[in-house]
Amino acid sequence: MKAAKIYGAKDIRVEEVAVPEVAAGMVKVEVAYTGICGSDMHEYIAGPYPIRTQPVLGHEFSGVVTEIGEGVTRVKVGDRVAVEPLMPCGSCENCRRGFVNLCSARQGYGYTHSGGFAEYAVVKQENAFVLPEGMSLELGALVEPTAVAVHAVRQSRLKLGDRAAIFGAGPIGLLLLQAVKAAGASEIFVVEVSEERRTKAAELGATHVVNPLETDAAAFIREMTGGGVEVAYDAAGVQATFQSGVYAVRPGGEFKIVSVWEKPVTFDPNVIVRTEASISGSYAYVNLFPEVIRLLAGGIIDGQAVITSIIALDDLVEQGFEALTQDRKQCKILVAPAK
Template sequence: MRAAKIYGTKDIRVEETAIPPLEAGKVLVKVDYAGICGSDMHEFVAGTFPIRTQPVLGHEFSGTVVEVGEGVTTVEPGDQVAVEPLIACGHCSNCRRGMANLCSNSGGYGYSISGGFAEYAVVKEENAFKLPAEMDVKLGALVEPTAVAVHAVRQSTLRLGDTAAIFGAGPIGLLLLQAVKAAGASEIIVVEVSDDRREKALELGATHVLNPVEVDAVARIKELTDGGVDVAFDAAGVQATFLSGVSAVRKGGEFKVVSLWEQPVTFSPNSFVKTEAKITGSYAYANLFPEVIRLLAGGIIDGNKVITSLIPLSDIVEKGFETLANDRKQCKILVDMHLS
C-alpha cells in the first residue's frame, strides 16, 4: 500500500509499505479520508515529536471495514467507521481515574502505530466507531478534532449564558466556536487575522469577529462584555494570543489553552494573580467519540463548513502541508483516498 511517512523537518514522502498484519481483536480498515492536523503541521515545520516511533502519519481518519480479526463483534465488513487514535493502557493511575487522554503509557495511530495517511490501517476493535448510515464518511475524519474541541468546552467553566472569546479561527478554533455555541454561550467573540476565517466564523455563529492587527482586541472584548469574557480559548498557540487571552477574561474568569506550542511564552504572573483568573489546559479527549459522532451526524456541529480542500495522497506535501503553511484561506484539508 501507499503511505505518507515523515522522516524529519519538511521531509514527508509517499512510499510503498506493507499493510499491517490483521490480528485477533483488530479490524482492517480501507481508509477513505484523513485530515491534516495542526500537530501534523508542527512536526512538518519543527520536527517530529518524541512519542513518534514509526513514520506513517495520520491520526484523524475514517474508512470502511474490509476484514475483521478473530473475536471482533462490534463491526463487520462494509461498516464505515471513525478511528479514535489514542491507545491508553487502561491500568495507570490516570486511566483508572477516567483520564485516558493523560495515560502515562499511551500510544496512538499515526504516532506509535501506522496511521491514516495510508491506503489501509489495522486498528483495535475498540478504536473503530461505527458511523450512522446517514452520516457522510468524510465527516468521520472530523470526529477526532471535533472531540478535541468538545472536550475543551466540557472541561471549561463555561455555563449556559456565559460569554466566550476564541483566539484563532483555524480548524480547532472553528470547531470550538460551534461547541461553545452548542453549550449555550450568549456571546462569542472570535479573534483572527485572516479575513476569510473571520467570515467563516461569522457564518458559523460568532457574534463578533476582531482583527487584532487593526484593533486592540483585548480592549474591544472588555468593552463588549463589560470587563471581560467568562472563558477565553486559545486555539492559535503563539505569544500574542496567550497574552491577549489572559487579559481578555473577566476577574475570576478562565483562560483555556487548547493549542500546541512550538515556542515557549513569556508573561507576567501578575496578569492573572491580580484578577484571580484561571489558566487551564485541555489535551485531546476521553470517552467522547460516540457523542461527537452524534453531534456531527445531526448537524449540531457542521463539519462540512470546516473542510476547505480534498487532495490525493500523492499531493499531500505540496497541496496539503505546504499549502496550509502558506495559505490562510485554507482550514481543514482532507486527504481523499478516492482521488488519484
C-alpha cells in the same frame, strides 16, 4: 499500498509499504479520508515528536472495514467507521483515575502505530466507531478534531448564558466556536488575522469577529463585555494570542489553552493574581466519540463548514502541508488515500 512517512522537518515522503495484516481483535480499514491536523503541521515544520516510534502519519481518519480478525464483535465488514487514535494502557495511575487522555504510557495511531495517511490501516476493534446512515465519511474524519473541541468546552467553566472568546479560527477554533454556541454561550468573540476565516466564523455564529492586526482584541472584548468574558480559549498557540487571551478574561474567569505550542511564551503573572482568573489546559478527549458522532450527524456542529480541500495522498506535501503553511484561506484539508 501507499503511505506517507515523516523522516524529519519538511521531509514527508509517500512510499510503497506492505499492506498491514489483521490479527485477533483487530480490523482492517480501507482509509477514505484523513485530516491534516495542527499537530501534524507542527511535526512537518519542527520535526517529529519524541513520542513518535514509527513514521506513518495521520490520526484523524475514517474508512470502511474490509476485514476483521478473530474475536471481533463490535464491527463487521462493510461498516463505515471513524477511528479513535488514542490507545491508553488502562493500568497506569492516570488511566485508573479516568484520565485516559493523559496515560503515562500513551500510544496512538499515527504516532506509535501506523496511521491514516495510508491506503489501509489496522486498528483495535474498540477504536473503530460505526457511523450512522446518512453521515458521510468526510464528516467521519472530523470526529477526532471535533472531540478535541467538545472536550475543551466540557472541561471549561462555561455555563449557559456566559460569554466566550476564541483566539484563532483554524479548524479547532471554528469547531470550538460551534461547541460553545451549542453549550449556550450568549456572546462569542472570535479573534483571527485571516479575513476568510473571520468570515467563516461569522457565518458559523460568532457574535463579533476581530482582526487583531487592526484592533486591540483584549481591550475591545473588555469594553464590549464590561470587564471581559467568562471563558477565553486559545486555539492558535502563539505569544500574541496567549497575552491577549489572558487580558480578555474577566476577574474570576478562565483562560483555556487548547492549542499545541512550538515556543514558550512569557506573560505577567500579576494579571492572574490581581483578577483571580485561572489558566488551564485541555488535551485530547475522554470517551467522547459516540457523543461527537451524534453532534456531527445531527448537524449541531457543522463539520463540513471547516473542510476547504480534499486532495490525493500523492499531493500531501505540496497541496496539503505547504498549502496550509502558505495559504490562510485553507482550513481543514482532507486526504483521500484511495483516490
